[in-house]
Amino acid sequence: MADAISDDAIFSVDSAELLAAIRAAATGADIDPDAAYLLSRSGLLDDNELSDAGRALFKLAWVLRREGDAEQALGQALRQLTPFQVIEQELRGLGSVPEEGVLDLLIQHRAAPPDTTVFVLRPWLRWLSKVGIVAYSTKLKAVRSLVPAPEAALAGEVKAIAAMISPRTPYLNVVKLRRVIRQLRGKVWWADPHFGARALEELAEELDVSTVTEVCILSGDATNVLSQRSGRDFQRFANEMSIKGVSAEWRVDASGSRDWHDRWLADDHSAWNVPPVNTLFKNDYSEIYPASERPPLQTWWNRSLPRTT
Helix, strand or coil: CCCCCCHHHHHCCCHHHHHHHHHHHHHCCCCCHHHHHHHHHCCCEECCEECHHHHHHHHHHHHCCCHHHHHHHHHHHHHHCHHHHHHHHHCCCCCCEEHHHHHHHHHHCCCCCCCCCHHHHHHHHHHHHHCCCEEEECCCCEEEECCCCCCCCCCCCCCCCCCEECCCCHHHHHHHHHHHHHCCCEEEEEECCCCCCHHHHHHHHHCCCCCEEEEEEEECCCCCCCCHHHHHHHHHHHHHHHHCCCEEEEEECCCCCCCCCCCEEECCCCEEECCCHHHHHHCCCEECEECCCCCCHHHHHHHCEECCC
16 A cells, blocks of 8 residues: 655655646646645645635746745745644744754654655755745754744635644644634544543634534543533534534543544544644643544444433
């Protein structure tokens, strides 16, 4: 089985290839799978069709032929990819960092393959420097993060989905989760052994009910998870979703059979590793990042029992 494509494809696909893929999407030509993945993750493609942001970038790059502006817009769009977010948030405030240190940081966060070398990293760093995301000294072989403006726009109206949950940015942490929720389509899954009903507020506020058909909550059976209050909250949530044409169900995977411990937020086409909801509000450190492998959510769901309290 071929390896699943992930955000680290950015180290093997350069900006020229990504802009060429934008043109291919606009003209109906075939698109390289790695480029299609990266553009979809960045909000520029939707089912291999250009999004509003993608069409704006196509016009900038291929109609107006404003190469510099197109590179800048592409760089902003790609900022939601995990490698970019590691650079932006982890290097912020550290000053100049040796490129070898940047590489180790990326590998630590699974944002780059373990066998990545600085020779592979350097072209990417030079491009990030060109589009104003980092300052990279080819002489000193050092990198410094450039803090982006909070309102920095992408190619259209799309904003970056950050991957890192940091104690230094408590409000932005919630914003990052909401941006992930907004892009979910079809059947939405939230699997968390210690699912907190506080997450229902985020789903109710941010789900696009015009494109979501079901919400499936999967939790463990701890008493504090299945409290009367969380049961009431879910019932209100399910009723509201029903009015909007979306079905919602909460099932319980009992501790005796449950063999999973992580947390995922997923839809028909994507899956994200997410921190406990309480982490977002307690300002602990964690991450949101695309799952390297989709968990067997349907299998877990089938063996679980509907919540009754």
